[in-house]
Each structure stands twice: as C-alpha cells, then as structure tokens.
Amino acid sequence: MSLLRASRGLLRSRLTTTTSNLMHQAVAPRFYASFPEQSRLLGQYRFVKDPKTVAIVGCPFSGGQPRAGVDQGPIHLVEAGIIDQISTLGWKVHFDGHHQFEDIAVEHDPPRGIVKRPRLVSKICESVSQAVGKHIQNGALPLTLGGDHSLAMGTIAGTLSKHPNAVVIWVDAHADINSVNTTPTGNVHGMPAAFLLGLPSTETVPEFSWLTDKTNSSIPRLQANSIVFIGLRDVDPGEKKILKENGITAFSMHEVDKYGIGEVMNRALDAVNPYRDRPIHLTFDVDALDPSVAPSTGTPVRGGLTFREGHYICEAIAETGLLAAFDLVEVNPSLTDDFDVKQTVSVGCSLVRSALGETLL
Numbered sequence: 278m279s280l281l282r283a284s285r286g287l288l289r290s291r292l293t294t295t296t297s298n299l300m301h302q303a304v305a306p307r308f309y310a311s312f313p314e315q316s317r318l319l320g321q322y323r324f325v326k327d328p329k330t331v332a333i334v335g336c337p338f339s340g341g342q343p344r345a346g347v348d349q350g351p352i353h354l355v356e357a358g359i360i361d362q363i364s365t366l367g368w369k370v371h372f373d374g375h376h377q378f379e380d381i382a383v384e385h386d387p388p389r390g391i392v393k394r395p396r397l398v399s400k401i402c403e404s405v406s407q408a409v410g411k412h413i414q415n416g417a418l419p420l421t422l423g424g425d426h427s428l429a430m431g432t433i434a435g436t437l438s439k440h441p442n443a444v445v446i447w448v449d450a451h452a453d454i455n456s457v458n459t460t461p462t463g464n465v466h467g468m469p470a471a472f473l474l475g476l477p478s479t480e481t482v483p484e485f486s487w488l489t490d491k492t493n494s495s496i497p498r499l500q501a502n503s504i505v506f507i508g509l510r511d512v513d514p515g516e517k518k519i520l521k522e523n524g525i526t527a528f529s530m531h532e533v534d535k536y537g538i539g540e541v542m543n544r545a546l547d548a549v550n551p552y553r554d555r556p557i558h559l560t561f562d563v564d565a566l567d568p569s570v571a572p573s574t575g576t577p578v579r580g581g582l583t584f585r586e587g588h589y590i591c592e593a594i595a596e597t598g599l600l601a602a603f604d605l606v607e608v609n610p611s612l613t614d615d616f617d618v619k620q621t622v623s624v625g626c627s628l629v630r631s632a633l634g635e636t637l638l
C-alpha cells in the first residue's frame with residue numbers, strides 16, 4: 278500500500294513539475310523562493326481579538342467509541358510541545374489544564390436504543406460547548422484537542438452559539454453523519470454531524486435535547502449548506518443517502534485525486550463561503566490522513582490524504598483569515614508502537630501550526 282501511495286505522489290509531483298516548467302519557461306524566475314506566494318507567518322485572523330490568543334481545550338475523552346487510548350491524545354500533543362510551537366508563531370496561548378468532566382459509569386449509562394453512552398457523551402459535549410463558547414466570547418481561537426470525534430458536537434455547538442453564521446469544514450475519512458436510524462455501530466463518534474444538523478431520529482435521544490431541541494436552545498442549528506466534507510472514503514450506505522438527500526457538499530478522495538487538493542479547497546470554500554466572510558470552524562479527524570502518515574488512530578482507512586494534502590487544507594484555511602475554531606481529534610497513542618505514535622503526534626502538531634499561520638516560506 279505504501280508503495281502505491283508513494284508512486285501516486287511521485288507521479289503527481291512529476292506531472293506538476295512538467296506543467297509548471299512548461300508554463301513558466303519563458304518568463305518564470307529561476308528561484309521561486311524570491312517571489313513567495315505565501316509569506317512567513319500569516320497574521321490576519323478576523324475573528325480573533327488582539328493580542329491574538331489560542332485557548333486550548335484538551336479533551337481526554339473516549340466515550341464516543343469503543344477503543345481505549347484516544348483519551349490520551351491531548352496529553353501526548355501537549356507533551357510533544359504544541360504550546361511552545363504555537364507561541365513561536367506569535368500567538369498567546371491560554372491553557373489551564375485538560376478539560377475536567379465527571380465520568381458516568383457504564384452501568385448508569387445504558388444505551389438509548391442503539392446509541393451507546395448517551396449520557397456521558399452528551400454531558401461532556403455540553404460542557405465543551407460552553408468552554409468553546411466562552412473562549413470565542415473572550416476573543417480567543419479555541420483549539421480543541423481530542424479525544425474522539427463525538428466532541429465535535431460540543432465544539433461546533435460552542436462556535437455556533439457565538440457565530441451563528443459559522444461554516445464547518447469537516448476533514449475526515451468518514452462522514453460521521455449517521456443518524457439513530459442508520460448507525461451500524463451505535464458509536465456516537467460516527468454521528469456528531471447528524472446531531473448538529475438535527476436530522477430526524479436524533480430527537481429520539483433525549484440526552485441530547487440541549488442540542489437538538491430548538492424550542493429551548495441558544496445554539497443555532499447547523500444548516501446543510503454550511504458544512505463541507507473533505508477526504509471521505511469510508512461512508513456507510515445510510516450516510517451516502519443522508520449526504521445526497523440533504524444536498525451536502527462532499528469531496529471524497531476521488532475528487533482529491535481528480536482535481537488536486539488546491540482545486541478541492543477552492544471549491545469547498547466556494548460551496549460554503551462564496552464571499553469569504555463567514556467564520557470557519559475546522560474539525561480535523563487525523564484519520565483523514567493516510568495511515569502511512571498518521572497510523573495511530575482508531576478507525577484507519579487506506580487511501581487517505583498525503584502529508585502535504587493535509588497541510589495544504591490547513592494552510593488554505595489560514596490564508597482566508599476566517600478561522601474561528603479548530604479541532605484536532607482521534608489521535609490514539611495506545612494502538613501502535615512508539616515510532617508510529619511519535620509520527621502521528623508530530624503530524625498533528627504540524628497541522629495545527631499550519632492552521633495557525635505557519636508557512637513554508
């Protein structure tokens with residue numbers, strides 16, 4: 278598989294070299310670096326107040342899926358030096374320890390129909406939503422470190438509570454949009470987008486009424502035309518139907534291969550943010566990356582984004598100046614050997630740096 282990936286990358290870089298050589302032959306300067314398209318350290322973040330501050334919400338949480346260890350993700354990312362790295366980019370960093378929440382024992386949290394750990398997942402998401410909302414209120418950019426992707430219910434709800442017109446860019450191998458009627462597993466990390474959109478059947482889980490019941494909620498519902506997916510390649514049949522029926526824009530790996538990541542990002546932004554004026558919530562599941570790039574994750578799927586494609590997504594969003602909140606989720610340090618964990622944690626840190634304005638030149 279890695280051989281295949283390598284040759285795909287090689288082929289693509291050959292193609293680009295050839296075309297750009299041809300295109301630039303007559304006029305192009307020899308040293309592109311003297312004419313950078315990206316200057317070092319992008320500084321503009323319209324939805325962040327000065328002094329620009331990142332507020333880290335570390336979420337050692339694994340209740341949305343069955344594999345232990347994903348709760349250690351945020352601890353590893355912080356220990357790898359993510360805070361210093363962000364400071365080096367010129368941000369103030371606010372971090373007063375990982376998010377605290379009380380556990381609810383399994384025996385006190387029986388499934389609601391097929392949906393597993395509804396009380397626990399709901400409770401942490403509601404508290405994360407308040408934390409994220411508070412940081413945005415204070416003018417900071419919340420960076421949530423997961424933990425499993427059920428957390429996105431909390432983070433995105435928190436963003437929408439302060440930026441009702443925010444759009445969501447969801448980078449993932451999976452669509453995480455199973456409803457109560459379609460989930461094959463009952464794991465809530467495969468369902469957060471369905472709850473955020475308030476799809477029919479999500480209201481049958483009363484534990485999540487703080488999010489789904491619009492008669493008593495200060496959280497605007499996410500609209501289907503305000504979310505876009507990138508990197509998909511493992512979408513359940515019920516999810517494909519939901520995406521189609523709701524007219525949700527999604528760029529699978531097929532479109533990434535066909536158009537290239539640059540064009541996919543243009544199209545993704547055009548779809549949800551044509552005037553480039555709406556705040557962006559970026560929720561990045563590390564399993565969007567190919568397992569050869571980010572092996573330490575609970576539900577790896579081959580054929581994923583390359584290292585550069587993943588970073589390009591973050592850089593392109595940084596360039597818009599519209600980033601308002603960022604989640605990095607599903608880093609699970611207990612599933613692989615140390616080498617793979619180091620690789621995954623380090624790529625996680627560098628995705629964050631790219632989204633926060635680090636440039637190559």
Ligand SMILES: NC(=[NH2+])NCCC[C@H](N)C(=O)O
Nearest residue numbers: 426451455462464466467576
């Ligand atoms: N956040 C994730 N890694 N989600 C994986 C979801 C897998 C599958 N679609 C499910 O519903 O269970």
Ligand SMILES: [Mn+2]
Nearest residue numbers: 450451562564
């Ligand atoms: Mn995923």
Ligand SMILES: [Mn+2]
Nearest residue numbers: 426449453562
């Ligand atoms: Mn996910």
